[in-house]
Amino acid sequence: MTRETGGEQSLAPVIPLFGGGAVSRTDDAPGEDRGEACAELSAGGWHSTWVDDDDLFGDDDDLDRDDPFGETRASSAVISAALDRLIKRLRRRGLSEAEATDELVADGVEKTVAQVLVAEFVGKRWLGDADLAEQLVHTAVTRRREGRRAIAQVLSKRRIPREIADAALAALPDDDSERALEFARQKAGGYRGVPVDVAIRRLVGQLQRRGYPPGVAMSAARLALADPHDEAR
Known part of the structure; x- marks a missing residue:
């Protein structure tokens, strides 16, 4: 997402859409507040229309001078719409971080921006590879009665990073x-x-x-x- 300013290219600003700091994650208590995060997401804990364009871009005069074609404002609209669609998808099923990034890119968000936005979601505990891996393993073992090899294939298909998948498989009992x-x-x-x-x-x-x-x-x-x-x- 670039624009021309005096003959030079510069990145359009990436807006912190959520506000506040990211929720820290501790290794000794993985997923402990996942339920609260899911409840917040289901309740509509964030919505793109809560962000005021004037707060994001300043005065219209500045917008017209620096961005005469309204490219920045249009890009923000694309991002907001893509995030709304992603939230709806997350309410239906869990996504890996790579899958969520791809969803945003498919909806018109540049990949580097999509990665930043997904990191915001991870900070909110609205998604996360470790939590998803734990959920997939639990479902495979308790509902589908699958073996270790099949579970590993599921984690790979969902594009869970290798080190996270290995940790989830290592937690399985040898049964x-x-x-x-x-x-x-x-x-x-x-x-x-x-x-x-x-x-x-x-x-x-x-x-x-x-x-x-x-x-x-x-x-x-x-x-x-x-x-x-x-x-x-």
């Missing part, structure tokens, strides 16, 4: 075998009447697609299909 067996037992009833070797092969395939290693998948499939407490078989 792939237990989760694989739990998932296999849930699916075992669907193989009633299917030859055992066919059922094992298919169930192993399901487990591997969930991110479990071949050995873990095979062991879980055999145990689940041989489980005498499985009422469905």
Whole structure:
């Protein structure tokens, strides 16, 4: 976002749209005030129309002299509209910092400006890669019963930085075998009447697609299909 001033290019001003300092984050209590931040976001804790153009750009005379085509004011309108859309998206689902930056860029905000604005959101705890990684891992383990490899792929797809993804995975208990067996037992009833070797092969395939290693998948499939407490078989 540049403009010509006396033959030289200068960056249009980046406006601190939120006010106040960023909320500090402590390593020993990650995500402790995430709920409050989400509540603030859902309640509409910030809105672009709260910023007065006169406060941002000064007198109209100065605007006309320094920015005769109104480029700065137009850029501010683009940023405000893009931020409003981003807030609506964040109310529906979490975004990584890279995803949020891309959303702003797609809505017409220059990348360097988008990165500054996303940093403001991170300071407000309205988004953050560590919080999102924790949420994705929790969902993968408790709802989808996925293995470590599949979880790592999800974090990579959502563009969580490697060091944050590794930290989230390191916090996982070493219970792939237990989760694989739990998932296999849930699916075992669907193989009633299917030859055992066919059922094992298919169930192993399901487990591997969930991110479990071949050995873990095979062991879980055999145990689940041989489980005498499985009422469905």
